[in-house]
Amino acid sequence: MSRRTDVVVIGGGQSGLAAGYHLRRLGIEHVILDAQATPGGAWQHTWDSLRLFSPAAYSSLPGRLMPAQDGHLYPDAAHVVSYLADYEKRYELAVQHGGWAHAVHRDGAFLRVETDCGDWQARAVVSATGTWTRPFLPAVPGRREFTGRQLHTVQYRSPAEFAGQRVIVVGGGNSGAQIAADLAGTAHLTWVTQRPPRYLADDIDGRALFDAATARRRALDEGRADTGGVASLGDIVAVPPVRAARDAGLLTAKPMFSRLTATGAQWADGTAAVADAVIWCTGFRPALAHLAGLRLRGSRGHITTSGTGSLEDPRFHFLGYGDWTGPASATLIGVGRPARETARQLRDLLA
Structure with a gap:
């Protein structure tokens, strides 16, 4: 009943x-x-x-x-x-x-x-x-051919399990940046993003993001021009670990690869990277x-x-x-x- x-x-x-x-x-x-x-x-x-x-x-x-x-x-x-x-x-x-x-x-x-x-x-x-x-995984060519480990943000826990491994982190948002920063110095990191990373100013945090999102919704509801909201400020909040890794030169992003292969990733210009694991921070x-x-x-x-x-x-x-x-x-x-x-x-x- x-x-x-x-x-x-x-x-x-x-x-x-x-x-x-x-x-x-x-x-x-x-x-x-x-x-x-x-x-x-x-x-x-x-x-x-x-x-x-x-x-x-x-x-x-x-x-x-x-x-x-x-x-x-x-x-x-x-x-x-x-x-x-x-x-x-x-x-x-x-x-x-x-x-x-x-x-x-x-x-x-x-x-x-x-x-x-x-x-x-x-x-x-x-x-x-x-x-x-x-979790969302993009339909990237060759994803089923890759013989290494693939995991999403939801499955990542700590850099210890990737010590000394070659790891590709995919994603230019907050999760991608935080996990890439977490792995930098422990793994051999390749960070891949769809577009160059857009960091918010170091003094901006979630307070400003909430205000921007609220202002955008108010403008749309009132029929005014779209303010762009959070997206107009950037994609990555520079929390202290991300800021430290970025300033140390450990967060250099490569453009998105064109496909995965059995052993890693390949770019449109013919360059390639061998990888033991790919972490999809793709939303x-x-x-x-x-x-x-x-x-x-x-x-x-x-x-x-x-x-x-x-x-x-x-x-x-x-x-x-x-x-x-x-x-x-x-x-x-x-x-x-x-x-x-x-x-x-x-x-x-x-x-």
């Missing part, structure tokens, strides 16, 4: 917790279903040296400032996990851990959420699953397999939304997937505002 509530939030990472905070404040009955066995979301699975782009106070969820981490201006992933666990406990959020939501079905006036731990019936569903479980896609079959996608394959709500079926909301669902909503500080608006829209829908 299905359990019943007003709102099911799928995903108990930072976006799901922000949604739970605002739903609780409005007195909306809900449950947060988290596939992870313990609190912390995807932050539990990042590489060891990962750092936030912003100081702790500017990396906070609604209602609770993240405390500073001793000795570090930019907190590491373990500090974020501790903060999220404390946040969940402090606000007594209704999180159920260890249950994967496989599918959502329309069931008369209700939505039925099918999980490992039984079904739930709800009047609305908030999808807050993020992107970490859906992610929204993890929305649980919504397959509901026909929420439009003719171009995208789910069209107004704010965070689906235009096809307003009982579905999407939180934490980037600018698609709110300026900088994939960040700790950025998800607060769209989470608040989601809760308000759900209150009106349920009324």
Whole structure:
């Protein structure tokens, strides 16, 4: 027999917790279903040296400032996990851990959420699953021919396992730069980017990025010219480890290769590099397999939304997937505002 509530939030990472905070404040009955066995979301699975782009106070969820981490201006992933666990406990959020939501079905006036731990019936569903479980690998010629090791950002942990190896890191964003900096000096590094690396000014961090994303969204909403948002500032936040490696001359990027071979990579001009491993820091896609079959996608394959709500079926909301669902909503500080608006829209829908 299905359990019943007003709102099911799928995903108990930072976006799901922000949604739970605002739903609780409005007195909306809900449950947060988290596939992870313990609190912390995807932050539990990042590489060891990962750092936030912003100081702790500017990396906070609604209602609770993240405390500073001793000795570090930019907190590491373990500090974020501790903060999220404390946040969940402090606000007594209704999180159920260890249950994967496989599918959502329309069931008369209700939505039925099918999980490992039984079904739930709800009047609305908030999808807050993020992107970490859906890494993107580009269709590069020869990728299946390469006989060395290939892994994505999600599988990288530390430089120790690559000591002395020849490693190609692909990607000119923050993950690519941080992992390349992590490997520099330990592995024989080749860093490959689609275009020359664009570093933000050293004094710019996540605070400025959030402001830029918000200003862009406001301009678009008001019909003004596109400000360019975060992309206008650059691609890479120069956190201290990246800055140190760059200034030491250890982060010299090569253009993207034309193909992989059995032993490494080859460029259009005929040059080649032998590699033991290729690390793809090539981004992610929204993890929305649980919504397959509901026909929420439009003719171009995208789910069209107004704010965070689906235009096809307003009982579905999407939180934490980037600018698609709110300026900088994939960040700790950025998800607060769209989470608040989601809760308000759900209150009106349920009324």
